[in-house]
Structures are given as C-alpha cells and as structure tokens.
Amino acid sequence: MSATDDGTRGPPTDAAVSDEAVTDSDGAEELTLVEAVCDGLHTEMARDDSVMVLGEDVGKNGGVFRATEALYEEYGADRVVDTPLAESGIVGASIGLSLAGMRPVAEMQFMGFSYPAFDQLVSHAARLRARSRGQYSVPMVVRMPYGGGIKAPEHHSESKEAFFAHEPGLKVVTPSTPRDAKGLIAASVRDPDPVVVLEPKLIYRAFREPVPEESYEIPLGTAAVRREGEDVSVFTWGAMTQPSLIAAEELAAEGIDVEVVDLRSLSPLDTETIADSFKKTGRAAVVHEAPRTAGLGAEIAATIQEEALVYQEAPVKRITGYDAPMPLHAVENYYLPQAVRIRDGIRETVEF
Amino acid sequence: MSATDDGTRGPPTDAAVSDEAVTDSDGAEELTLVEAVCDGLHTEMARDDSVMVLGEDVGKNGGVFRATEALYEEYGADRVVDTPLAESGIVGASIGLSLAGMRPVAEMQFMGFSYPAFDQLVSHAARLRARSRGQYSVPMVVRMPYGGGIKAPEHHSESKEAFFAHEPGLKVVTPSTPRDAKGLIAASVRDPDPVVVLEPKLIYRAFREPVPEESYEIPLGTAAVRREGEDVSVFTWGAMTQPSLIAAEELAAEGIDVEVVDLRSLSPLDTETIADSFKKTGRAAVVHEAPRTAGLGAEIAATIQEEALVYQEAPVKRITGYDAPMPLHAVENYYLPQAVRIRDGIRETVEF
Amino acid sequence: MNTQYGPGPHEGSNDESETEYVQILDADGNVRPGAEVPELDDEELLAMYEAIVLARRFDQRAISLQRQGRIATYAPMTGQEGAQVATSFALSGEDWLFPTYREHAAKYVHGVSLSSLLQPLYGHRDGYAIPDGVNVMPEYIPIATQVPQAMGKAWGDLLTGRTDRAVLCHLGDGATSEGDFHEGLNFAGVFDVPAVFVCNNNQYAISTPSDRQTASETIAVKATAYGVEGVRVDGLDPLAVYEVTRRALTRAKNPIDDERRPTLIEAVQYRYGAHTTSDDPSVYRDEEEAELWRERDPVDRMATFLESRGILTEERAAAIEDRVEAQIQEAIDSAEADETEPDAIFEHVYEEPSERLDQQRAELDRLREKYGDDPFSEVLQ
C-alpha cells in the first residue's frame, strides 16, 4: 500500500453549491459527495445484479439524504428495499443475504443509530469468515452518514469510527471528496469482506468536483496526500480534511509548510504513508471529530512512535472532539476542530 | 489522582486454590477474586437498600460464575432479579431503575454478550446526565466477566474495554486482585455515574488474599504500582497483571528492573501515575489482551508521548492480542500475551 | 365501563383484527350512539380543547420558524395533537412521561413550558434541561430506546412502593420493529409494572407505511406476545384516547384481581404533514390519502362536540386564539433571548469532571482568549 496523490487537492472553500450536476468538457460530471455516493451505487448495481440496497427510507424516498435517489425506480423493489425500522435486523438480514450470494449495501440512517446493530456487526459480520475457516464470508457494505456540524441533536452527529476500527475482520473507510466517494463505494462493494463506509454528511453537498462516469475503484487501505509539505504532517479524514487544508494554507503564509494526509481508510490504516510522511517532517497532528480518549488519533500517535520514534521532534498533537457528548448545535462549532484550533495545534507542534 | 501502592504485590503464582474461604488472624477472610466481587455486592446491598442486582441467572442460580451467590437468599426476589434473556432490556431497565432512585447492578453474562446493550449503554446510560443538564443521572453498574484463557469459544473471551473507554460519560474499571475487586465494586456502586466493571474471569479463582470484612472503596481513577522498578514501566490491567509480574521477576535476574503498574481504572485513566512512572523509566510496554489496533495500548502510548516525550528513550511497546478474532482454545495461549512474550517485548524496549 | 366500542375498524384503516377499537366521537364530532363521554367537567373539556388548539398553532409557528432558518429541523405533530393532549390529560402530576421527538404537546400538557420546547430547536445547551418537579424525560431520538427505560422507571416505582404513580411511554409505529420495543414490552409483562405504552400509529415511519413495517394485523395485537393488555383507539378522537388512557393508568396503579398492569395502546392516527421539516411526503404518499384523515380532524371534532354542548362559544373560541398566540409569541421571544456558553460542553458529563475534561476545558478557554469567538462561528464545510 502506498499513498496516492491523485491530484485532488481537496474541497474548495465555497460552501454553498448549486443542486444541479454540471457536466464538464471531458464528459465527467461535477458531482457533490452525496451525488457521487449515489452514482457509485448506481454504477455498482448496473455492473453486478447481486448488489442490492436496503435500509430505512432508501427506496421510494431515495434516502433521507438522497444518497439512494432513483435507485428504486431504476432497479426495482427487489433490489432497493425499504426495511422495517430495525438496525440489527438490517445488518443481520444483510449477513444472511451475503451468505446467499447477494452483495447487500445496508444503510444506517445515521452512525448514531447503528449501535443497535453493533452486535451483528462485530460478533458476526466481522467474524463469520474466521469462524468458518473461510467457508463463509460476508461481502457486505454498511454505509452510514457520520459526523457533526449539521445543527442536529447529538445522536445525529456521532463520529465513533474507533468502535469499528477496533474490530478485526471489519474494514472502515471514509471519503472526503466526491471522486473518492464513488471510488471507495465501488471498492467496498467489490471487497470480499465487510466494509463500513462512513460518509461525512457535513460535506455531502459542500462542493462539486468532476467525477468520472465510468466505474473505478479507490483501493481500500490507501491514504491520499492532499497537500505536500516539509515541516509538519496532519493526519485527518472525512469532513476534517477541509479545515485542515485551510489551516495549512494559512500557516503557509507564516512559513510553516504543512503536509495534509487524508487517511481515507481507517481500517486497515495506510501505515506506510503515515510513517513516510512523518519521517519526512518529524512532527504531526491528528485531526478528528471523535472524542479524544481512545479515538483513532491515539492509534496514529502510537503507530508513529512505533515506526518512527527516532524521527520524532514533538509530541503528536491530537486536535479532536472533546471527551463529552456532542453539545446541542449552538456551540457545536466549539466542539468540532475548526481551522483556528488546527492552526493553533500545528503551531504548538512546530514550536515544541 | 495519584498511585496507591497498597502493598498488594499482585497474585501469587500457584494456580489452583481451594474452594473454601479461609479466615486469617486479623479477621480478614482469604477470598478469591470472584468471592470478593460477591462479598462486595453483599456489603453494598446490606449498606444501601436501593442497591439491587439483576441479570441472567443471577438469582437462584447465583450467577454462572457464582459472583452473585447467596444474594437471592439474603435479599430476596425483589432485589436480586433473574431477568428475561435480553441485554438491551437489562441495561435499559436499569437506566429506568436508576431514574427511580435505585442503584442497579446489572450483570452481562460475558462481555461478548454485552453488545446487544451497546446502544443503551453508550447512547443513554452515558449521556442522560449531560442531556438533561444534570437533572437526571444514571448511577448504575454494569458488571461483565471479560478476557480469554478459559478454554471457551470466542464470544466468551472478549476483551474490548476500548469500546467503553471511548464513550464519554462512562467509567470503566477492572480489578486484578480480590482486595481491589471488593473495593472497586463498592466505589462503582456508590459512584453517581454509570460504571462498567470488567472482571477478569481467568483469575476469578486463581488465588486468594485477605479481604477486609468491612466495606471500603478503591477510588475510581487510581492506578496501583504493583512492583516498583527503575528501568522500564509496564502498564497493564486485569488478568495480564500476573504474567507481567512474572516477566518482571524473571527480568530482574537479568538485571532489568521493571515497574509494573496495574491501571485498575481504564476510564478515567490515572494519567498522573502513568506519566510519573514513565518519567522515571523513560521506557514502557503496555500489556493487554485486546486486539492491538485501536486498543487502549494506543491511548496509553499517545498519552505518554504527549505528557513525557522528552523522557522517551524507546517506543512504547504494545504486547497485546492480535488483530484477529480470539481463536478456539487449542491455540489461545498463543493469542494472549504470555510471560514469554512480555519478557521479550520488555527486553526489546530496553535494548532499543 | 359503558364506553361504546366501535363496532368495526376505523373507516380510514383496513384491518380485520379482533382487538377492540374504541371511539366516542364520530367523524363529525357527535357522540356515537351509546357511547359515554368521559367524566370531565366543562372547564376540563375546554382546557383540553385549548391545549389542542395551542398545539396546532405551535406547530404552524415552529414550521415557519424553521423555514425562516431560525430553528433547526422540527418534527410536526399536526393531526396528532388530539392524542398527545388527551394522553397527558389522563396523567396525574406524579406520573412520568417518556416522549419521543414528536410529543411536544404531550410534554407541554404535562408541565414543560413552551419556551423549553423550543430551546433544543435553537440549539441551546440547556435545550433538554427539565425543571425540578416536572416528570418528563428529555425527548428520545434513538427509536424505541425509551421503552425498556420507561419499563425500568415503572419497575423502580413499584419496588420503592410509590404505587400512586405510573409511567406513560410514547412510541411510533416504526418503533414497534425495534428490538428495544420487544425487550421492553416483554420485561413489562414479566415484571408486571405500572406502565402504559402508547403507540402513536401515524401510518408512517418517515416514508415507510405501517403495512411494510410489520405483517401483523394490528399493532395492538402485539400485546398478546407479552401477556399485556392491548387496545386500539381512534387517535383522532381525543375523548376516546383520554378514556382509554385513563383506564390503562388506573389499571396500572390498581389492578383488579389477576389483571395485568401494563397496557399497549395503539392510537390510530395520521401525520398530516411532513415527518420533519426536512422531509417531503409527496415523494412517498398521496395527498388524497391525507385528505381522508383530515376529515376526521381532532380540532374540528372537539369543537363540534363542545359547541353542541354549549361549552364552546364564539367568544370563548376567540379568547382561546388570542391567549394561544400570545403564549407562543412569548415563548419564542424568551427562547430567542437565550444564550449558551461554550463552556457548557464540559458540564454534566460526570457529576465530577475528570481531570482530562478539565484540561480540555482549559484548552478551549485558552483558544477563545487568544483568538476570540469569531473564528469559531465560521461555518464548517
């Protein structure tokens, strides 16, 4: 596994974008992240009859975020299924569907509502392959919008990727750009093992970029260097990629050259890219929305000091959500890492 | 918070102990760890009428590990309750019981069977205080035997303490000695917030030590230095404390002076004791049964480099379960950190 | 018990179950032949009506506040106010209420102020704070999770000898599919606790119609699986809902002989509008369907009933409208005046904050001192 600098320089900063897709000169459409998720599902369902989508309100309604729009009309009620309101049932049934040769893509309406399915995910989806010594496998995908900043109460704003990354047998990915969204959906659907796809709903419609019409995969397990830099590495993912890039640009003006690595794959981690970047800079910050304690920032810090202690010139700074539940929205921007916090944290690292 | 070296030098190495409690000269009884848990529950139920015990087979049967033995006979069917087989129901009902002024102590029969209750634990028990701005609280205890080595299939051998430690609003403790077991049970029952008590069932009956008859608390949030040493710190908990102490003794013969810190409290962590020990030694290993990736070893390594990077002379070595499901028992001793692995890991740290 | 049981199913629904179906008012608001009106005096009936009207106006204002971008996503209750108000009217002050995100009116009637209802929508940190002495839980958003908790609360009251009270727990039709519904109801049956579970079957869980939610003939019939009482009631008939709830609460507190305490009430109703202000129901259902239900509107039926008895006069109706408008305006003003300190993030996580949390609080304080609050109000995206 190695880093792919795929040229995507990360999201532009203009927040509001039109709701209409634009086709650019090369035939690649300009899509938002959520449109790209949907496009990825369309492409995969067209490619492979065994791919199906199930969950709450994913059918006629096209998903509460429109991530499954028009799939129902295109592929019918057998392959795009509104289920009863029961997450353990959805994941349990999806495991069974996998055993029957289907490739189910289950939606949890929000990450905060995936916990009723936690047992089916960690005790079975993750382990049926090992338990049966490879006889059975569970090639399913569980999509879930995650993260805060959308002015919704706590359960809608969860970012507990560490729960899933700690379970052997699961893979966990999260895109930060439309192009990656489509490619990660494709790779996850085709993967022979269960993949949790965390979708940063804060940036579902934040910006557009050209997304190839044809199908392609972003390989699981590969990080993307979004900005090269020499002085300090920032490891981040999902919706935190953009404020990290903003902070990097601002610091460039102060003469601090920041490398921003979008991990994309949270399990497995692209340890090689992480270590390579760190060996170059000797300083690092991790930016995530989740509570700090036992979050993935800890894993990255631990990995860095295992792989590259001799290069380390400062503690790995964790710029994260606090060890408290997500507050109601009036102050959620104080909970989430903002560019100002990221900037300050990086400076601290550089000045150590 | 600071370390309490309470003189308990950790478990002796003779594995098999008689099943009968022995009273020593001071009137303190010699109890096994599981007997001490049970004694702690007895003492708390005697002290406070609102304490009740509920779960699967905790009543007449006295618990599948006998951790609730004779409570039913002593306190009756209203306060020692066999519930239907439903973990989410048990934890959900316990939350409601707490709201009514009870102090429920819920048992999950094994940690691997607590996941159906994960949502109630992380979405509600942990957060009702914050959500209601302090109006409501959930002073409940969830006890669960955890860890491997008992020749039982995978679900019986889970050690996923990181899942709980990552949720703000929960506390997580685990005893490694009978004396601590009783004291941590007492402190957990009296705590105004929800506490997950992880009981290392591998050492439920491994050894006895004198346990005071009267009631006492081991304060939550405090680690115990089990062996002082100058060269390297080992941070561990639960059933891994003993092989860590064995490894320490063996290494002493080679001239390596190992400090063994039994964390006891996994959330909150006793950061002060961890940092103090590390500042003294400059080298550390973390020993745990859980899979390595995103385990608590990562949090400890991250904390150390945050708090004491300038003292750090070698990477914090993670001596842990592997990133795979617990295997069937013929090879589980290869999965769990054994003294031999711990020794080797510490040596590597010292020789770095 | 002389209340008239509807002879057959609600005209708007189509089931063939044998569960009783309770109605007191007909579709036009006239008392059905043989039905007995609950023992409520004129004041009480009028108060119930006023609360229903208030609920409807509140809903309209909240939707418009949301459209103006002043509050966050809101879950409307129009069509369901009758059932909400009536169930809470049946409660005594000692009883406890476990509401979902939709039971604004049920909370209001049981003691939560209107401005409190708005607080979380403005995102204020105190949004879910519940005043002392008001026996209402913060709204339950994760579906059905309140069911085992309500059961536990009722159990605890029983264990501590507080036999003067019961717990009333709301849930939706979609909620009946969740494991927590099952576990909670099953516990309620086994431990025979003083709890009343009201399933507000508004025919949809977001876009999913009830008949895709379960293949059982009714929701009330699910009570059989738990050995608890099951009853169906016309949820757009406030008097019927009141009566059914009152009886269930009475049985919960004072079961006769071998009667069981807990009841599952299926209140058959309809969500007139969107699931939330983010939802567009035209995508998944016909306006014509909604029209059928609107013809049985609880506000209209109560008004007709009260007018026919001379309890509601034009004058009184006008006074009600005025009071209601003023109350709502005041609540909005008060909620908009509120401010939240970011520090609130760190409060009430534990009774005593952990050291780490204190450090994090200091970290944020330091940042705010250094950079001010402006950089924190940047829109993330």
Next chain:
Amino acid sequence: MNTQYGPGPHEGSNDESETEYVQILDADGNVRPGAEVPELDDEELLAMYEAIVLARRFDQRAISLQRQGRIATYAPMTGQEGAQVATSFALSGEDWLFPTYREHAAKYVHGVSLSSLLQPLYGHRDGYAIPDGVNVMPEYIPIATQVPQAMGKAWGDLLTGRTDRAVLCHLGDGATSEGDFHEGLNFAGVFDVPAVFVCNNNQYAISTPSDRQTASETIAVKATAYGVEGVRVDGLDPLAVYEVTRRALTRAKNPIDDERRPTLIEAVQYRYGAHTTSDDPSVYRDEEEAELWRERDPVDRMATFLESRGILTEERAAAIEDRVEAQIQEAIDSAEADETEPDAIFEHVYEEPSERLDQQRAELDRLREKYGDDPFSEVLQ
C-alpha cells in the same frame, strides 16, 4: 392434512392458549387415536430412530469426555434429540440449517460429521469449519443472533430464484426475549421468506424457567405479532415434530394462495440434564419435574412405536447400538488426532491478510523460533 391435533395441552405443560398442539404418539409411543403417521418407509423410520439413539449415546460420551478433562464445556441435548433429529429429517439437502450450540444431532443429520462436532470442543482451530456442500452454519452462541441472519439467507434464496429451498433456524425459549428474535421474525413476516423457525422450548434458559422469560401464554402465539404461522408441537414426539416441520417447509417453498411462507414452531420439550457441563440444575429445579418429562422419552416412544410395527427387532436394536458405538469411537479418535498450528490465528481474518496482520504473524513466528512452544503452553492464571 389428517394429522391429529392434540385435543388439549401437553400433560406436562399448563397453558390455555388456542394455538394448535400437535401430537402423533401418545406418552407410551402408541399412535394416538385418529392420528396419521407421516409417510415415511420402514428404512426411513429406522434411520430416524438410529440417529436419535446415536444422539443420546454421543451426548453421554461427550459428557464423560468433558468430565475427564479431554474436551471443553459441552451443551448436552438428552431429551431434545427427538426434535433435533426429526427437524433435520424433514430437510432436503438443499435446505439450510442455522443451529445453536445445542443442536449437535440436528447438524449431524444434515451432514456434519461426528468428528466435526467434536472439533471445537477440543479447541481445534478448524472446529467450526464446514465442509463444502454441507448447508450448515457454524453454531450460534450469541443468543438469537441467528434469527435475522437465517431470515436474510432465506430472503437471498428467494431473490436469486432458488425456490427449491428453505432455511431452518433453531432457537431456544430464552432466545425469544432477545431483540434479534423480534427483528428477525418481523422481517420474515414482512418479506415473506421461506424460513422455518424452530423454538426448542426446553423450559429453561440456564436457570430461568419459561414462565419468567415471558408472560405470553405460549411461544407459538408470538407468531401473531409477526403475521406468520405459529404452531406448537410435542417436542418429545419425533413423528409429530417431523410432520409439523415437513408441512412448514412445504409451505415455505410452495405457499398456497395467500398463505404466508414463514412458520414459528414451538417444540415443547425438556432438557433432561444440565444446561452445560458447567451447570448444576439441582440448584434451580426439582428432579421430580424432570421425571415427569422423562416418562415421555423420545427414544422409548420411538422404540415402542417401531416395535409395535415390527420394524424394530431385538437384533436390529443390537446392531444399531454396535454401529453407534463404533461411529462415536471413531469420531473421538479422529478428533483427538487433530493438531492446530498457532499460525491459524492469522488465517481467514480477511480474504487477504492486512499488512499489520502479516507483521503480527511474523512476530509470533519469531517468538516461537526463539523460545520454542513450551513457554506458550504455560497455564495462564
């Protein structure tokens, strides 16, 4: 369908439900008046009997192996073999079986070898491996989790047009309290999948008796909550269990008109012995109670039935005993000869191992090379 429905409840149980209760043999093994024996030829009946005998002997040997410390904790099935063997006899080879930790005999009859049954008890890493072509899942230990999975498998078969097959899913009485039971059954009803759920109501979930598990009158009646068929059967009557299962499987594959496919079968039975070899039932139940059930023993009843028809002779019975003993001995020898490489830990976590896992494998290899295997066999404690 001329099978005789038991006129009333099982003498050993005491419910008043209206669900049908199916029995073919009386307590002594005679065909009940009017009951019709399933269409099985002598060979088949004898094979069924032999499997039941084998199950009982296997159970005895396994318990004694455990006592000798040769295998780990074992979950006995004595008293329940009749139901296990009969349900699997009703399956075709294409059908799928989702067993719990107790359905050793059900697995065996559906194609899992005896030595395979023993493997996990010896802790061999391949313990749960299932050979190609045997449509059996590894045993489900987390209670009720198999229910939604079995539902999903049946759904997938339906979606892929494999209408020749159905899924049979076992569960215990305790399992009916779990959310997963509810969610799985509800999905089964809504999606109308070809699945048969067999609840082996052995009266206890470890120490908890069925009547503390739920307040519903029977387990079969819970089917109503999901709009699926519910049926109760004498679980100690192999012929009745066979017949009920056969009919349910037929309906699952070929529903007539508006019939629904899924069925919930409650097979009323009793666990004669301990929950597992770690359990002591004398702590929570009376031996007398067990005696009542032993009088209706499935082995004895089948023997009487077969003898009365001249199918089972003394000679055949002796031959069966011999074959069964030899088979079991062979299985034990083969399971004991097996060895497990520690490397197996790292296999099959993913189709392709992650880099980290490969490093960890190398780490363990290095340690074993350096220190040998002895230090790893130290007893932890």
